[in-house]
Amino acid sequence: MIDLDRIPAHVAIIMDGNGRWAQNRNLPRMAGHNAGMIAMKEIVKASSALGVKHLTVYAFSTENWKRSQEEINGIFKLLVLYVDKELKELHENNVKVRILGDYEKLPREAVKSLERTLKTTKDNTGLQFNIALNYGGRFDILRAVKSLAEKVEAGELKADEITEEMFADQLYTAGIPDPDLIIRTSGEMRLSNYLLWQCAYSEFVFVDVLWPDFTREEYEKAIEIFQNRKRRFGGR
């Protein structure tokens, strides 16, 4: 049973396996992405209901630009559809949306929909739903380095004065606690450039189901596994 008093404050998910889900059914990859969106909606709802404070999902990586133009366009179209269709419900459920990553490089229509969503939900106080879009952990770190280097160059800061907290404040995740639990679906056991700085003490749960098959039950199972782990943070 899952202990509602010990729900992880921040769950980050690598939603992987859409393509294989479609392939298993002899469907085009987009059918998998579509099914993946439906799974994501359920996990957002479940997170609100369980009292998770932060849900962060990996929707598009800085490496995903290597895919076919057709698939990339399809993914962003689907994103616009999701954001426009779900905005009302997200807002009614007091969900605050935030984007991690260089989303301004996305097609204009996607940027517009996302910004509308950010603006509408900015004062909400329920679940914070962080969508990693055109996100890469190395890019995140490098961007933070550049921003601090500029302050040093400008004479506002001495290199020696830089602290972990200051560095974390320059990341896309500024103000968001580090993920307690990172879940990756589809059986792959790698981070694929996700939250590299932030995952220092995260618990990892790898599940074999493909993302479109990741239900609320699977989610609760992963949280239960997390709750049975012993976190030590280097202490004894």
Ligand code: IPE
């Ligand atoms: C995850 O599913 C979704 C994105 C990366 C956008 P994939 O599309 O990576 O699915 P597989 O890994 O090919 O099965």
Ligand code: IPE
């Ligand atoms: C990670 O999945 C990125 C997202 C889920 C958005 P990928 O499918 O892109 O990762 P690799 O290529 O298997 O490492």
Ligand code: MG
């Ligand atoms: Mg994949």
